Amino acid sequence: MSETMSFGEPDPDLNPDQILGWLDDSTLHSPLILDDLYCTMDDPWFGLDPIDAKTISSSSSSSPIVDLFITDQPQQAASELSKKQKAPEDHTPRVGKNSSGNKKGAGKSAKGDNNIGSNKNGRWAEQLLNPCAAAITTGNMTRVQHLLFVLNELASPSGDANYRLAAHGMQALLHHLHCYQYPHRPDGRLEKAPSFTTSTPKLFKQSLIYFNDINPWFTIPNNIANNAVLQVLSEQDHGSCNALHILDIGVSHGFQWPTLLEALSRRPGGPPPLVRITVVPPTLDNHQLPFASCPPGYDFASNILRFAKDVDINLQFNKLDNIPLRNLNADAISFSEDETLIVCAQFRLHGISHNEPDDRTEFLKLMRNMSPQGVILSDNNMDCSCDNCSSFDSGFARRLDYLWSFLDSTSVAFKGRDMEERRVVEGEAAKALISMCEMNERKEKWGERMNGVGFVKHAFADDVVDQARALLRKYDSRWEMRVEDRSVGLWWKGQPVSFCSLRKTD
Amino acid sequence: MAMAVDELPEIDFSDFTTTAASTTNSTTTPEDDHCHNWDGWFPVVDWDALPIHPEEKFGDLFDSEMDEETDKTVSYSDDDQNLASSDAMMMEPPVSALSDDCKELRLVHLLMAAAEAMASGNKNHDLAGVILVRLKDLVSSNEGTNMERLTAHFTDALLNLLEGVRGSAGGGGLHYKQTNHLHHHHRDDVLAAFQLLQDMSPYVKFGHFTANQAIIEVVTHERRVHIIDYDIMEGIQWASLMQALISRKDGPPTPHLRITALSRPGSGRKSISTVQETGRRLTAFAASIGQPFSFHQCKLDSDETFKPSSLKLVRGEAIIINCMLHLPHFNHRSPTSVASFLTGSKSLNPKLVTLVEEEGPEVEGGFVGRFMDILHHYSAVYDSLEAGFPMQGRARALVERVFLGPRIVGSVGQVYREEGGGCGSWGDWLKSDPGFQPMKISFANHCQAKLLLGLFNDGYRAEEPASNKLVLGWKSRRLLSASIWAYSESD
Numbered sequence: 003m004s005e006t007m008s009f010g011e012p013d014p015d016l017n018p019d020q021i022l023g024w025l026d027d028s029t030l031h032s033p034l035i036l037d038d039l040y041c042t043m044d045d046p047w048f049g050l051d052p053i054d055a056k057t058i059s060s061s062s063s064s065s066p067i068v069d070l071f072i073t074d075q076p077q078q079a080a081s082e083l084s085k086k087q088k089a090p091e092d093h094t095p096r097v098g099k100n101s102s103g104n105k106k107g108a109g110k111s112a113k114g115d116n117n118i119g120s121n122k123n124g125r126w127a128e129q130l131l132n133p134c135a136a137a138i139t140t141g142n143m144t145r146v147q148h149l150l151f152v153l154n155e156l157a158s159p160s161g162d163a164n165y166r167l168a169a170h171g172m173q174a175l176l177h178h179l180h181c182y183q184y185p186h187r188p189d190g191r192l193e194k195a196p197s198f199t200t201s202t203p204k205l206f207k208q209s210l211i212y213f214n215d216i217n218p219w220f221t222i223p224n225n226i227a228n229n230a231v232l233q234v235l236s237e238q239d240h241g242s243c244n245a246l247h248i249l250d251i252g253v254s255h256g257f258q259w260p261t262l263l264e265a266l267s268r269r270p271g272g273p274p275p276l277v278r279i280t281v282v283p284p285t286l287d288n289h290q291l292p293f294a295s296c297p298p299g300y301d302f303a304s305n306i307l308r309f310a311k312d313v314d315i316n317l318q319f320n321k322l323d324n325i326p327l328r329n330l331n332a333d334a335i336s337f338s339e340d341e342t343l344i345v346c347a348q349f350r351l352h353g354i355s356h357n358e359p360d361d362r363t364e365f366l367k368l369m370r371n372m373s374p375q376g377v378i379l380s381d382n383n384m385d386c387s388c389d390n391c392s393s394f395d396s397g398f399a400r401r402l403d404y405l406w407s408f409l410d411s412t413s414v415a416f417k418g419r420d421m422e423e424r425r426v427v428e429g430e431a432a433k434a435l436i437s438m439c440e441m442n443e444r445k446e447k448w449g450e451r452m453n454g455v456g457f458v459k460h461a462f463a464d465d466v467v468d469q470a471r472a473l474l475r476k477y478d479s480r481w482e483m484r485v486e487d488r489s490v491g492l493w494w495k496g497q498p499v500s501f502c503s504l505r506k507t508d
Numbered sequence: 509m510a511m512a513v514d515e516l517p518e519i520d521f522s523d524f525t526t527t528a529a530s531t532t533n534s535t536t537t538p539e540d541d542h543c544h545n546w547d548g549w550f551p552v553v554d555w556d557a558l559p560i561h562p563e564e565k566f567g568d569l570f571d572s573e574m575d576e577e578t579d580k581t582v583s584y585s586d587d588d589q590n591l592a593s594s595d596a597m598m599m600e601p602p603v604s605a606l607s608d609d610c611k612e613l614r615l616v617h618l619l620m621a622a623a624e625a626m627a628s629g630n631k632n633h634d635l636a637g638v639i640l641v642r643l644k645d646l647v648s649s650n651e652g653t654n655m656e657r658l659t660a661h662f663t664d665a666l667l668n669l670l671e672g673v674r675g676s677a678g679g680g681g682l683h684y685k686q687t688n689h690l691h692h693h694h695r696d697d698v699l700a701a702f703q704l705l706q707d708m709s710p711y712v713k714f715g716h717f718t719a720n721q722a723i724i725e726v727v728t729h730e731r732r733v734h735i736i737d738y739d740i741m742e743g744i745q746w747a748s749l750m751q752a753l754i755s756r757k758d759g760p761p762t763p764h765l766r767i768t769a770l771s772r773p774g775s776g777r778k779s780i781s782t783v784q785e786t787g788r789r790l791t792a793f794a795a796s797i798g799q800p801f802s803f804h805q806c807k808l809d810s811d812e813t814f815k816p817s818s819l820k821l822v823r824g825e826a827i828i829i830n831c832m833l834h835l836p837h838f839n840h841r842s843p844t845s846v847a848s849f850l851t852g853s854k855s856l857n858p859k860l861v862t863l864v865e866e867e868g869p870e871v872e873g874g875f876v877g878r879f880m881d882i883l884h885h886y887s888a889v890y891d892s893l894e895a896g897f898p899m900q901g902r903a904r905a906l907v908e909r910v911f912l913g914p915r916i917v918g919s920v921g922q923v924y925r926e927e928g929g930g931c932g933s934w935g936d937w938l939k940s941d942p943g944f945q946p947m948k949i950s951f952a953n954h955c956q957a958k959l960l961l962g963l964f965n966d967g968y969r970a971e972e973p974a975s976n977k978l979v980l981g982w983k984s985r986r987l988l989s990a991s992i993w994a995y996s997e998s999d
Contacts, residue, residue: 124634124635124637125634126632126634126635126637126638129625129632129634129635130621130635148617148620148621149621151613151614151617151618152617152618152621152639154614155614155617155618155639155642156638156639156642164638
C-alpha cells in the first residue's frame with residue numbers, strides 16, 4: 003500500500019516560532035473578569051494541550067503527493083500573523099500562566115488542516131454537495147448515490163474546512179433523504195452529533211469562551227451591542243436615574259453581559275440604580291436554531307449575580323423559560339414604566355417564521371408595543387433558504403455558503419488544530435443545514451420590516467464603531483467591518499456574514 | 509472450437525465477493541472499511557435505504573471478473589484457495605449490497621468523479637486533486653486486485669493531466685514525479701514484457717496473423733512484393749510472413765520481398781530496437797530460410813510527413829501498406845502522422861492496405877464517458893491476462909507496468925486533449941475515402957484467428973462485424989480490430 007496520507011500535516015504557512023509567540027499573547031482582548039467567572043481550572047487553556055512545536059516542524063517530511071499541491075504562498079499569511087502580534091496596546095496578557103502552559107505535555111495528535119489537495123482558496127466540498135442537492139431535487143437517484151459515494155470517501159470531521167463541510171453537508175443530505183423516506187421516523191443519528199445541547203456544561207463553556215476568543219463571529223456583534231446600550235443611555239434626556247432593563251434575545255448565553263456591567267459600574271455618574279436582564283431562551287421545540295440552546299444544567303444566573311455584586315451593580319436577573327417569542331409583552335417581562343428598556347435581539351429573530359402567517363412582523367409589532375428606548379438587532383446577512391423562498395438545492399447552497407464561512411474562519415482561528423471545542427461549535431453551526439427555522443433575510447429586508455412597524459434606524463456613535471474596529475484587529479485580517487447605511491456589517495473574505503443595527507421608536 | 513458466450517447473465521452484485529485473486533494479499537486497512545466511525549457521530553450510510561442498487565451503473569466492469577471465478581474453478585481445481593473462494597461464491601447467501609468488499613465500487617465512483625472534476629474546467633481542479641490524493645492512498649500499482657492496480661494507473665493518468673493543466677496555468681513550483689518512470693523502462697524489462705505479453709495473450713499475434721494472411725492471399729501470383737511498414741518495431745510480423753511465404757506448398761516460387769520501414773528521429777528510445785537493427789535481423793533471418801529479401805528505411809522528418817516520392821519503387825512490384833497501431837509499446841502517434849501516411853500511400857497505388865488498431869471508444873461525447881470507456885477497456889485487458897495466468901502475478905505486473913500503464917496514461921491524455929472533437933477510428937477514416945474499398949476477410953483467415961484464440965483462454969473471441977474486419981474481443985468487450993482494404997484510383 004502506498005504510504006498513508008495522514009491528516010496531520012500542519013499548516014505550512016506557520017512556523018513554530020510564530021505559533022509559540024501567538025500562544026504568549028493568548029488573551030487577545032478578553033478581560034480578566036472572564037477568568038474569574040468561568041475558570042474552574044488553573045490551567046489557562048482549560049486543559050487544552052498546547053501545540054507541540056516539535057510535532058509541527060518534524061512533520062514537514064511530506065510524501066511526494068504533498069509536494070504536488072503545496073502552493074507558493076507561505077510568506078504572506080506569515081507576515082500578517084506577525085503584524086497582528088505587534089499591536090501591543092490592545093491585549094492584556096495573562097500574567098504568568100502561559101509559560102507553564104506552553105511547556106506542558108505533548109500536543110494532541112495534530113489532526114489539523116490538511117492542505118494537501120486543496121490550495122488555500124479552494125472550495126471543493128460544495129462542488130459535490132450542491133450537485134447532490136440538485137440531483138435530489140430532480141430525483142436523479144443514480145447521481146445522488148454516486149455523489150454520496152464520493153462524499154463518503156472524502157468527508158472527514160477532522161480535516162480542514164472543506165473536509166468538515168463535506169462531512170456536515172453529507173449528513174444533512176442523508177437526513178433530508180431519511181426524512182423523505184421515513185417522514186414519521188426521527189433521524190437517530192442527529193442526536194449523536196456534537197452540539198451545545200449534547201455537551202457537558204463545562205465543555206460548552208470552554209467552547210464558547212475559546213471560540214469567542216479567536217473568532218469574532220459573535221464577539222463583534224456583542225461588543226457593538228454592549229456599547230450601543232451605553233450609547234442609548236447616554237443619549238437619554240432625563241438623567242441616569244432610570245432602571246435599565248435589557249431584554250436579551252440572543253445567543254451569548256450570558257457571556258456578553260459582564261463586560262457591560264463592568265462598563266456601567268465605571269460610568270461617570272455611577273451605574274443605574276437597578277439593572278435588569280431578562281433572558282428569553284428558545285422554547286424546546288425550537289432547539290434547532292444554531293447557537294440558541296445550551297446544555298441542560300447550564301445556568302449562568304448565579305455567576306452573573308455574583309459578578310454584579312463584585313462590581314457593585316444592583317442586578318436583577320430573570321430567565322423566561324418556555325415562553326415563546328410571540329407571547330412576549332410588557333407583562334411577560336414585568337416591564338414598568340420608569341424603566342429604560344433596551345431590546346437586544348441577536349441571531350435569534352431569523353428563527354421566527356416569515357411565511358404565512360407572518361409571525362415575524364407580528365413579533366416586531368409586539369416589540370414596538372413595548373416602546374423600548376432602543377432595539378439592537380444583529381443577524382445573519384444572507385438570503386433565506388426556507389421552502390418558500392427557494393428550492394431545496396438553491397436553499398441548500400445558501401446554507402452551505404453560510405457554513406463554509408463559519409468553518410473556514412473557524413479553521414483559521416483554530417490554526418488548523420482539531421479539538422473538541424472546535425467540533426462543538428462547528429456542530430452547532432452545522433445545524434443550519436438541517437434546521438427548519440433558518441429563515442434569514444438580508445439587512446435591507448429587516449430594515450423594511452422594522453420601518454414598517456414604527457422603528458427608525460439610528461446611527462451608532464463613532465466611538466462604538468471605533469471600538470469595534472479596534473477589537474476586530476485582534477482577529478485574522480481577512481475579517482472586515484463595513485459601515486453602510488448606519489449599520490455595521492461583518493465580512494469574512496469579502497463575503498457578508500452578519501449585520502448589526504440600532505433602532506429607536508419613531 | 510469453443511466460442512465464448514457473448515451475453516453474460518445478469519449478475520447480482522450481492523453474490524460477488526472479491527477473493528485473493530491478486531498478486532499479493534491486499535491488506536485491509538482501516539480505511540478500506542467503509543464503516544467509518546468518526547467519533548461516533550458520523551453515521552454509516554444506509555445504502556440499502558437508497559432506492560437504487562449500488563452497482564447498477566458499473567455492472568459491466570465486474571462481469572468479467574465474476575466469470576473468471578468460474579474459469580478458475582475449472583482450470584485450477586487443485587488449488588484449494590480458489591476452490592474455497594468459488595464455493596463461497598456459489599453458496600453464500602446474498603450479502604447486503606455493500607459488504608466490506610465494496611472497495612472496487614468505491615474506486616470506480618472516485619475515478620469517475622475525478623474525471624468529471626477534470627472535465628468541467630478550472631474551478632473543479634481542487635476537487636480533482638482531493639479525490640486523486642484519496643485514490644493514491646487507497647491503491648498501489650503493484651499490489652491488490654486488478655481493479656486496484658488499474659485504478660492506480662488511471663489515478664496517475666489523471667494526476668498527469670492535472671499537473672499539465674496546473675503547470676500551464678503557472679501555479680508556481682509544482683512538479684510531479686511520475687512514479688512509473690513512464691519513458692524510462694530498462695530495455696531488458698521492455699523485451700521481457702513484450703515476450704511475456706505474446707505468451708500470455710493473442711493480442712500481438714492476432715493483428716499480425718490477420719494482416720499476414722491477407723497479404724499472402726493477395727500476392728499469390730506476384731513476383732515482387734514491397735511492403736511499406738508504418739511502424740516496424742521489432743519486425744516480428746515479417747518473420748512469420750517470410751516463413752509463411754517460404755512454406756507455401758504448391759504454387760508459384762517465392763516472391764522477392766522488399767520491406768521499407770518508416771523511421772523517425774529519436775524513436776529508438778522507446779522501442780526495443782532501432783529500425784536498422786530490425787532490418788539487420790530480418791535480413792539475416794531471410795537469408796537463413798532462403799527468402800529473397802531486401803530492407804530499406806524511409807526517414808521521416810520530425811513533423812512525420814510521409815513523402816511517397818522518397819521511396820524507391822520497382823516496376824511490377826505489388827505494394828502493400830501495413831499500418832499496425834496496436835502494439836503495446838507503440839507511441840501514440842499523432843493523428844496527423846497516421847493521416848499523412850495513409851493519404852500518401854494512395855499515390856503508391858497499393859494492392860492492399862492492412863490496418864490494425866485498438867477498438868475505439870464505444871461512446872460518443874465528453875471526456876467522462878470516454879474516460880470510463882477506457883477504464884472498461886483496460887479492465888477487460890487486465891482480466892484477460894489474469895484469466896489465462898492467474899498465478900503469474902509478477903509477470904502480469906511487469907506487462908502492466910511497462911506497457912499497459914503508460915498506454916493508459918497516453919490514452920487518457922489523448923482523449924482529454926481531444927475533448928469535444930471526436931476521434932473516430934482509422935477504419936472509419938479509410939471507409940470515408942472512396943479510393944479505399946473494403947476487402948473481404950477470407951474464411952481461411954477467420955479460421956486461423958479462431959485457431960489462434962484457441963491456444964488461449966476461452967474468454968477470447970473473434971468476430972467479423974464487417975466483411976473486411978476481424979475483431980478480437982474479451983468477453984463482451986472489443987479489444988482490437990484488424991481490417992483490410994484495396995485501393996483503386998477514383999476518377
